[in-house]
Amino acid sequence: MGPLFPLGTIGEEFNMLIGFFIGIGFGFLLEAAGFTNTRKLAGVFYGYDFVVLKVFFSAAITAAIGLYLMNHYGLIEMDAIFYPKTFWIPTLIGGLIMAFGFLIGGFCPGTSICAAVTGKIDAMVFVLGAIIGIFGYAMTYEPLWENLRNSGKMGEVNIADWMGISDGLFILLMTIVAAIMFFAVTRIQSKVTSKRDYQL
Amino acid sequence: MNSYLAGILIGVFMIAAYYFSGEGLGASGALKAVVVTAVNDVNHDYAKEAHFFAKRVANEEQSPIKSWLIFEIIGVIAGAIISAALAGRLKLEIGKGMRITNRSRLIFALIGGILFGVGSQLGRGCTSGMVMSGMGVLSLSGFIGLVAIFGGGYVIAYFFRKLWI
Numbered sequence: 001m002g003p004l005f006p007l008g009t010i011g012e013e014f015n016m017l018i019g020f021f022i023g024i025g026f027g028f029l030l031e032a033a034g035f036t037n038t039r040k041l042a043g044v045f046y047g048y049d050f051v052v053l054k055v056f057f058s059a060a061i062t063a064a065i066g067l068y069l070m071n072h073y074g075l076i077e078m079d080a081i082f083y084p085k086t087f088w089i090p091t092l093i094g095g096l097i098m099a100f101g102f103l104i105g106g107f108c109p110g111t112s113i114c115a116a117v118t119g120k121i122d123a124m125v126f127v128l129g130a131i132i133g134i135f136g137y138a139m140t141y142e143p144l145w146e147n148l149r150n151s152g153k154m155g156e157v158n159i160a161d162w163m164g165i166s167d168g169l170f171i172l173l174m175t176i177v178a179a180i181m182f183f184a185v186t187r188i189q190s191k192v193t194s195k196r197d198y199q200l
Numbered sequence: 201m202n203s204y205l206a207g208i209l210i211g212v213f214m215i216a217a218y219y220f221s222g223e224g225l226g227a228s229g230a231l232k233a234v235v236v237t238a239v240n241d242v243n244h245d246y247a248k249e250a251h252f253f254a255k256r257v258a259n260e261e262q263s264p265i266k267s268w269l270i271f272e273i274i275g276v277i278a279g280a281i282i283s284a285a286l287a288g289r290l291k292l293e294i295g296k297g298m299r300i301t302n303r304s305r306l307i308f309a310l311i312g313g314i315l316f317g318v319g320s321q322l323g324r325g326c327t328s329g330m331v332m333s334g335m336g337v338l339s340l341s342g343f344i345g346l347v348a349i350f351g352g353g354y355v356i357a358y359f360f361r362k363l364w365i
Binding site for chain 1: 201203204206207208209210211212213214215216217218219220221222223224225226227228230231232234235236239250251252253266268269271272273274275276277278279280281282283284287289290291292293294295296297298305306308309310311312313314315316317318319320321322323324325326327328330332333334335336337338339340341342343344345347348349350351352353354355356357359360361363364365
């Protein structure tokens with residue numbers, strides 16, 4: 001029964017080796033999906049390329065369905081995995097700051113690392129910026145950020161519980177919404193790109 | 201690679217990360233580990249007192265660089281290079297919109313990186329670790345992050361259109 005490392009089935013060294021191999025898969029797929037191309041990433045906001053949205057939602061839904069089934073059949077103990085605590089105020093504000101970071105910088109941390117190591121100079125600068133940003137945040141944490149970061153505390157909240165529906169129903173609704181969205185964005189993309197050549 | 205196939209396979213790797221290690225797929229956390237390690241190596245006395253660093257450097261036996269996320273990110277780097285090499289995409293270049301100069305692109309990339317660095321710390325993770333992996337376990341936090349990053353992005357996209365189209 002999983003998760004294997006938190007329940008003590010595998011040791012720390014082996015766990016890190018597993019992390020390395022999982023990383024290889026993640027990095028390979030991000031690159032293969034085109035996520036090192038900054039204009040492809042920005043395209044999601046301008047309608048000429050929705051690859052980000054398609055990959056993102058297919059990944060989240062696949063994981064949600066897989067983990068739901070594994071939990072249902074007793075293959076994974078969900079209480080033992082890392083479950084993010086919700087602090088809605090800093091997550092909302094931090095998310096908005098990241099939205100600016102995305103539109104101005106053209107990457108997010110994961111995609112910038114993949115792009116930087118495959119030769120994109122703008123991505124190398126973005127990674128440097130992210131490290132500077134984290135360093136600056138760390139140095140000003142106590143006076144500027146600490147209270148804000150700990151505000152809006154809600155604990156480990158599952159969105160289905162929060163909405164008062166079952167996990168299965170939520171995943172079904174999320175899948176239906178995503179399917180409609182995939183259909184809509186494919187039509188939008190063909191309309192936008194038929195008017196102009198975006199030369200990705 | 202087909203977008204849906206790539207997404208489904210990333211989802212499978214995310215399931216594996218939760219099943220084996222109890223962790224989601226992250227990125228900004230690894231950059232944070234680099235900063236924490238560097239500051240701790242330069243001035244350990246400061247790091248063990250400062251609130252941002254204290255609990256991350258509390259274990260004197262083990263360096264904060266020896267974390268699952270760092271090994272995962274070393275894998276990400278290897279995987280991206282393998283994929284780019286196989287596809288013939290390994291070359292030095294600057295990606296940008298057609299209407300801005302290389303110099304402006306690099307300045308904006310630096311500013312965007314700084315903002316993402318700050319935002320990911322305040323928001324407890326980035327698009328990978330907080331939003332995508334959070335959505336995988338139906339965490340409310342992941343969906344708030346989704347709305348803030350993508351919803352916010354659509355609201356402000358108009359003002360930055362010259363950078364991209």
